[in-house]
Amino acid sequence: MRKTVTTKSYTQAVADGIWGAGADLIGYIPSVTIAPVIEHLVTADGGTAGRAERVKPLSREEEAIGVLGALPLAGKFGAVIMQDNGFGNSLTALTTFSMSYHLPLLIFANTRGGPGEYNSMIHSISQPMPRILRTAGLQVLELDRRSSADDWEQTVAEAGVHARMTYRPVVVLGSFWSTDGKVA
Amino acid sequence: MGRWPETKRIEALDVLNELTAELPVVVTCAATSRELASVENRDNHFYVLDSMGLVGSITTGLALAAKDSDLPKVIGLEGDGSLLMNPNVLPTGGFLGAEKLFLILLDNQVYGSTAGLPTYSSRVDLGALAQAAGWTVGRAADESQLRGEFARLLTTTGPTLLHASIEAGNAADIPKLLVDPVVLAHRFQTWLTVRMGPHTAV
Numbered sequence: 160m161r162k163t164v165t166t167k168s169y170t171q172a173v174a175d176g177i178w179g180a181g182a183d184l185i186g187y188i189p190s191v192t193i194a195p196v197i198e199h200l201v202t203a204d205g206g207t208a209g210r211a212e213r214v215k216p217l218s219r220e221e222e223a224i225g226v227l228g229a230l231p232l233a234g235k236f237g238a239v240i241m242q243d244n245g246f247g248n249s250l251t252a253l254t255t256f257s258m259s260y261h262l263p264l265l266i267f268a269n270t271r272g273g274p275g276e277y278n279s280m281i282h283s284i285s286q287p288m289p290r291i292l293r294t295a296g297l298q299v300l301e302l303d304r305r306s307s308a309d310d311w312e313q314t315v316a317e318a319g320v321h322a323r324m325t326y327r328p329v330v331v332l333g334s335f336w337s338t339d340g341k342v343a
Numbered sequence: 344m345g346r347w348p349e350t351k352r353i354e355a356l357d358v359l360n361e362l363t364a365e366l367p368v369v370v371t372c373a374a375t376s377r378e379l380a381s382v383e384n385r386d387n388h389f390y391v392l393d394s395m396g397l398v399g400s401i402t403t404g405l406a407l408a409a410k411d412s413d414l415p416k417v418i419g420l421e422g423d424g425s426l427l428m429n430p431n432v433l434p435t436g437g438f439l440g441a442e443k444l445f446l447i448l449l450d451n452q453v454y455g456s457t458a459g460l461p462t463y464s465s466r467v468d469l470g471a472l473a474q475a476a477g478w479t480v481g482r483a484a485d486e487s488q489l490r491g492e493f494a495r496l497l498t499t500t501g502p503t504l505l506h507a508s509i510e511a512g513n514a515a516d517i518p519k520l521l522v523d524p525v526v527l528a529h530r531f532q533t534w535l536t537v538r539m540g541p542h543t544a545v
Contacts, residue, residue, distance in 0.1 A: 184407060215407075215439060218431045225400025226407070226435075232389065232528060233408035234536040255393040256401070260528040 169338045172312035173267055174199035180265050180319020182238035186217045186227045190242040192269040192341055220245035224252035231262045238265040243332060244284045253328055254295055263322035267315055270334045275342035298329045304337035352449055353378045353514040358486055362493050367535050368418045371398045371425045373456030374513040381517045386534040390520055390527055395425050399432030399446055406444035412539045415497055416445035423464040424454040436502040437477030444502040451511040470506035483507040
């Protein structure tokens with residue numbers, strides 16, 4: 160694929176990638192890092208104040224897997240935006256529901272606990288999370304400052320295609336450190 | 344069928360199976376799924392084999408997806424123990440106001456598939472919790488009320504919950520559901536997508 164250079168922000172790139180992935184409905188669990196992504200998604204869908212017809216706030220990662228992960232049963236496709244420490248709340252749902260029933264789902268999660276982190280304990284769950292997810296059999300794609308916003312958008316969009324192609328959830332982990340985004 | 348809560352779960356499921364023949368039904372794990380499948384194992388049943396607590400969330404997602412379809416409601420058959428594993432279902436459903444969300448709570452005050460250990464529902468009114476979260480709630484203490492409240496809530500827009508009290512205990516000699524979940528998903532998806540009609544946008 161030919162690469163183009165834009166001045167798009169990383170958060171805008173993630174939002175555009177999620178729409179580009181073909182998401183019919185998007186659920187999010189709050190995070191200061193992904194708040195701009197949510198704002199871009201809500202604005203693009205004609206909503207305000209964190210809510211739109213196709214963008215819904217949810218209270219916990221586990222229920223997000225249930226709500227958005229169920230959409231393929233109705234012939235639709237869902238996406239979840241969250242923070243990586245929330246995978247601890249959702250592994251049972253991901254493994255016994257999404258993976259066991261072969262239901263595609265796109266998950267974009269910002270990472271915590273690495274460079275740029277202020278919190279003294281969150282690395283305890285965030286640092287091993289890629290290994291935890293891969294041990295559970297999940298497909299994980301990782302993004303950071305070393306690739307462009309365009310690359311982030313294309314990766315997120317392709318992750319959605321890959322999820323549908325392989326009938327399983329696909330996780331994209333994004334580290335916003337040293338990008339134009341906010342880490343925490 | 345006797346007066347509830349002397350009614351067994353399988354007797355309530357027999358009635359509900361008759362009432363939901365043309366509706367998508369998401370069924371909570373273990374004994375409830377097994378007993379419903381023993382009554383009738385139909386294509387409109389989606390058995391959640393092991394994700395305790397997730398039925399309400401799955402039903403919420405499908406209700407949102409079916410918003411523009413001709414389906415009157417998406418049904419979730421839930422137990423009190425399972426709902427208490429993920430009570431977020433109630434505030435989330437109330438907040439989102441999913442028009443076609445309909446949970447039927449079979450409340451026997453115990454974890455029926457986990458040695459009959461007690462849940463909180465002998466002291467905590469789960470129907471009142473749903474009501475506080477913005478759901479329209481009906482209650483059933485016998486078969487007549489179950490049928491009447493089902494019919495009323497089926498035509499009520501917005502999240503609805505039918506709180507039915509049943510007897511503790513599981514039916515005897517019900518075979519386990521030893522089915523590949525992928526088969527269950529494909530069967531239900533085939534049934535449901537036909538009924539989603541041309542309305543593909545969520």
